Amino acid sequence: MPLSTQPETGDDQYILVANLDNVRNLSNILKAIHFKDHATCFATKNGIKVTVENAKSMQANAFIQAGIFQEYTIKEDSVVFRINLTVLLDCLTIFGTNALPASSTALRMCYKGYGHPVTLFLEEGGVVTVCKIHTQEPEDTLDFDFCSTNVINKIILQSEGLREAFAELDMTSEVLQITMSPDKPYFRLSTFGDSGSAHLDYPKDSDLMEAFHCSQTQTNRYKLSLLKPSTKALALSCKVSIRTDNRGFLSLQYMIRNEDGQICFVEYYCCPDENIDEREP
């Protein structure tokens, strides 16, 4: 614990203190939701949830549970602040991003409370950088009211099977159409671009399919521009759970294993695209 040599005085003035031996365990997961500059952080005794939203139609949450941190102290029931995620990530990676296991950066993150900056102490090889990032007035975040009892269809896939698909999505298509069905085609991703349409079918007995619970056929379209950022989470994840509820809302949950083998989750919610035009069935 290189940071334990730091003077511990004044720690009691912070309402949130979190220590992490390997800062990449935090920075990597934040990168998975970094598609907008600003994020809202909610800290409870269970851990920290970081939320990023776009166009009032999609929301991404990263959950960093308390167990990820080597030390995690919170003095209030919940702590909320808004922060510039780009700046936060720049600070967290201030010693560089290369993933040499020998040179891990340690982090101590402290927050005094409303109106105060978030203070980061980053240490690598005896060099300590102190960053203070202003916090902002927290804004209300969207409540997608995505309730597991309303889930109609649920699929768990190995991320490997989706990664290539997302990388090759025809970005000239405005929407990504997701079909989930108890019958053929089971799980289909479709795009409708300038050069024609493309469909990607996954059979339900595929080895990529970890779970397949579809009760009725649902076809929904989602703005590709909204979903594209989730590729970042997909790239890091090992499994992805794809769920749709009775309103057609989409939930994508990514299971991400960090460098220490711990599991974190990143979740994306997206509203369906209402303007369904029947360009092609």
Next chain:
Amino acid sequence: MRVCRKERGSLFVLHFNALNSWVLGKAIHSLSRIGDEVYFEPLENGLSLRSVNSSRSAYACFLFAPLFFQRYEYPVASDEDQDTNEPFHCKVLMKSVLNVFRSLSSLEKTVEKCRISLNPQTSRLVIQLLCKYGVVKTHNLSFQECESLQAVFSKDVCPNLLRASARVLVDAVVHFPATLSEVTLAPSCGGRVIFRNYLEEETDPSKMMLTEMALNEDEFLHFQISKESEITFCLKEFRGLLSFAESSSLPVSIHFDIAGRPVVLSLEDPVLEVHFVLATLSEAEVSGSQKLTGGSCTQDGNRLSPSEAVGDDFQSDDIDSYMIAMETTAVEEATVNGCQLPHSPTFPLKGSKRTEGSSSTLLKPGGRRKDLLMLSNNKPESESEGENEEPGEVPGTPPNKKFRSLFFGSVLSQMDALHHTGLSEEVLAEASDVEEDS
């Protein structure tokens, strides 16, 4: 112009395995160095994939024999079809096909089978990739019906033939900078072949790096030089062919004649035939050329860029840049008219309007003359001239700028009069264009 056809499920169906989908993907990548469209032509003797660049100075054709495929269904013409008993041709945007075969490594790793079919009812070329884990990727690509694309060339009459393993040629050209546009191939009677980077006449050799690679006769599998001549052709396409040849470890045959005549590069395999036809530069036999080059040195420092500007200008309406281009490329500009036969009607039509102003410059001696690669239909012109020209018309197809200059150079001064009076083949193009408009 849609050909009537008997209703049937699909016009052609192809099935092939993982390795061959990789080969096909590689061929598409190679073609993508040539043009912006791929011509799909299912023929009796196999599937032909062709492409030509916008200035029609480079043409490539891959012919996959039926045996290349696990299943090759080719529509047999029935009685009803007799009137229209011609092979079906269509063209697809290179971008969309390339998208399907984009990742060669994933083709290699995940694709187990490929199925291509053409459904005229839905006007879609369907490319299905059956991948690992039962995943099926279906691409429904829109296509355009068109006439056959055929380059007129005969490699057999070429007096010179060099054949070498792809490896040898790759090693020879790997030393050239990636930005180099043209390379000169110079065989000598001493049994050596020299590759060197082509220097613009106008450029000061003392300021340029000259790279030269000499290959010995014994490096070649076949060495036949009956007529000693140096040829200069474009490197980008050549590299495209070499990369395919290297991956399929086929020897490359280079058939060529004198400078100015197209060079034919070919690969042959029992199930695959590849031909690349590239225009070559023809060195200045023009008497006046030297006079002009001295004076126009500064303007023509980079011969290609002015014509690029012109190419851009045809698409945008930026008069200013056009004027600049006019000043610097009067000679090349003028030659646009000369090339109208094989050129798409769109460019000459727009171009001719603009170039009228510069017609006086037509008679200026050019710095250099280049020969055209003659491309035309494999059909009588009277029959299909209109459709002939159609391939170049797809809107939004950007011209291949660098090669434009090659193409431009083809005009012969004695033909100038023809172009101006509109008696050249340009008329044919225009007429057909009018027809299509109406």
